[in-house]
Amino acid sequence: MKRSLYFSILTVIILLFSCGKKNSEAPLKTTISDITPADVEGSVGSTVGFSKNAVNSSAEPDLHSQVVKSKKIIKEGNINLKTKDILAAKRYLDQAIKLHQGYYEKEELQNNDYSTVYSLKIRIPAEQFEKLVLTIENGKDEILEKNIRANDVTEEFVDIETRLNNKREYLKRYRDLLLKANSVKDILEIEGSIRGLEEELESTEGRLKYLSDQVAYSTLEVNLTYNKEYTYKPAEKDPFGERIKKALSGGWNGFVDFIITLFYIWPLMLIFSGIFYWFRKWQKKRKSKSLQSPTH
Numbered sequence: 001m002k003r004s005l006y007f008s009i010l011t012v013i014i015l016l017f018s019c020g021k022k023n024s025e026a027p028l029k030t031t032i033s034d035i036t037p038a039d040v041e042g043s044v045g046s047t048v049g050f051s052k053n054a055v056n057s058s059a060e061p062d063l064h065s066q067v068v069k070s071k072k073i074i075k076e077g078n079i080n081l082k083t084k085d086i087l088a089a090k091r092y093l094d095q096a097i098k099l100h101q102g103y104y105e106k107e108e109l110q111n112n113d114y115s116t117v118y119s120l121k122i123r124i125p126a127e128q129f130e131k132l133v134l135t136i137e138n139g140k141d142e143i144l145e146k147n148i149r150a151n152d153v154t155e156e157f158v159d160i161e162t163r164l165n166n167k168r169e170y171l172k173r174y175r176d177l178l179l180k181a182n183s184v185k186d187i188l189e190i191e192g193s194i195r196g197l198e199e200e201l202e203s204t205e206g207r208l209k210y211l212s213d214q215v216a217y218s219t220l221e222v223n224l225t226y227n228k229e230y231t232y233k234p235a236e237k238d239p240f241g242e243r244i245k246k247a248l249s250g251g252w253n254g255f256v257d258f259i260i261t262l263f264y265i266w267p268l269m270l271i272f273s274g275i276f277y278w279f280r281k282w283q284k285k286r287k288s289k290s291l292q293s294p295t296h
Contacts, residue, residue: 072157072211075129075218077148083141086116086226093120093222096135100128105219118224129218136222144225153211160208164201171197 083089097103102124110117124132137143171194178190237243262269 072154074151078221080145081141116226120222122220
C-alpha cells in the first residue's frame with residue numbers, strides 16, 4: 001500500500017517537473033517576417049510575450065479623439081486694381097496689410113512707357129482675410145477683377161493626422177520589439193522597418209506642416225496697375241561729328257571684312273577662274289573652226 005502511494009506521488013512530481021521544464025524552455029520568438037504595419041499588434045504580442053488582451057487594448061487607440069475636430073479651410077484669391085495714383089495706392093495697401101498683420105511674400109514692379117504695375121503676393125492670417133479684402137474694396141481704386149476661393153481640406157487633414165498616429169504607434173511597437181530581439185538578422189530587419197517608418201513619418205509630417213501653414217495664413221495676389229498717357233519720344237541721336245566717325249569706322253571695318261572673306265573663298269575663286277579660262281578657250285577654238293570652214 002505504501003509502495004503504491006510512493007509511486008503515485010513520484011509520478012505526479014515527474015509530470016509537474018516535465019510541464020515546468022517544457023514551459024521554461026519555450027523559445028522566445030523574435031522573428032520579423034510575420035510583422036507588417038497592418039498587423040503589427042498581433043505580431044508584437046506573439047513575439048515579445050504581450051498578453052492578447054493587453055495588445056488589443058492598446059493597439060487601437062481612440063484616434064478620433066486625437067484628430068482635428070474643426071474645419072480646415074484654405075482661403076486664397078486675386079484682385080486686379082486700376083489706379084490713378086500708383087504711389088498713393090501702394091501706400092494704402094501697405095497700411096492695410098500692416099493693420100491686418102499680414103506681409104508681402106512677393107513684390108514685383110514693372111515700369112514702361114505705357115504703364116506701371118505692382119504684382120503683389122500677400123500672406124495674411126486666415127481670420128483677417130475677409131477684413132483685408134473688404135478694406136481693399138473700400139479703397140479709391142477701381143476693381144477690374146476679383147476672384148476669391150475657399151478649399152476645404154478637413155478630410156485630408158484628418159486622414160494625415162490619423163495616419164501619423166498609426167505610424168507613431170507602429171514605430172513604438174517596433175522599438176519595443178527591437179529590445180526583445182535575440183538574433184542579428186532580426187535586429188537588422190527590425191531596424192530597417194524602423195527606418196522606413198521614420199522616413200514615412202517625416203514626409204507625412206512635412207505635408208501636414210504645409211497644410212497647417214496654408215490654413216493658418218491665407219494668400220491674396222493683388223495686381224495694381226497705373227496706365228500712363230503715351231507720348232512719342234524720338235530716339236536721341238549722336239552729334240554729327242560722332243556719326244561721321246562711326247560711318248568711317250564702319251566703312252573701314254566692312255572693307256576689311258570683305259578682304260578677309262576673299263581669303264576664305266580663294267579655292268572657289270580658283271575653280272571659277274579655271275572654268276572661265278576653259279570656256280573662253282573653247283569659244284575661241286569654235287570660232288576659229290567656223291572661219292576655216294568653206295562657205296557655200
